[in-house]
Amino acid sequence: MDMQVWIEFLKQNWLVIAIALIILFIVLNVVRTVIKWALVVLIIGGLLIYSGISFDKIQEVVTTVKDETVDTIKTEALNMMMKEAKEAKYTSNGDGTYSIKAPNLELTGSAGSEKVDVTFRGVSVGKWEINETIRSFIDDAKGNAASK
Structure with a gap:
């Protein structure tokens, strides 16, 4: 506008x-x-x-703001993953699922799945496809669990 x-x-x-x-x-x-x-x-x-x-224009503006906000949160969460990878703790739940907790992030997923539920600063931000950054975060968290 x-x-x-x-x-x-x-x-x-x-x-x-x-x-x-x-x-x-x-x-x-x-x-x-x-x-x-x-x-x-x-x-x-x-x-x-x-x-x-028109209401279409208003809806378009609302959609644009929503999409930009989601993209910003996703970018911030991915940056936080890289920063907090050393502090992440991997927990296997025994039923094929796992959870990873870091100070500002929590990931939950199941073995073999290509998606994880991401919670950023206590707020669920949805199911995300596992990309290179998320895969690296998971691997670092597993390494942290193994080294203790």
Whole structure:
């Protein structure tokens, strides 16, 4: 969302926005029920539609932000794996599953599987495909367990 687009929109439609705000204040002060909030939502929705912002654009922005956040968390978790590999502790659960715990990370998986559940700083970040970094982290954790 470009700020210049918003400024231009406000310059061109200031009268419509002013009228909508006056109507909103009247509705908020006069009507005292659930209808008040329904009218508020309708007025704001009308302004959004009038401004050219579609729900598809809003959904696209939300999706973009979500994807960028997930990518950032994944990158940070992978970097943390490389830093904490020496402190990782491998535990075999006896039923073909294993868990690896480091100060900020926890991986759980099963032997032979190509995916692991990753928890980063206590928050599950999903099932990840085992890549080179994760494989190295698992191997280092196994080595730490063997050397003790």
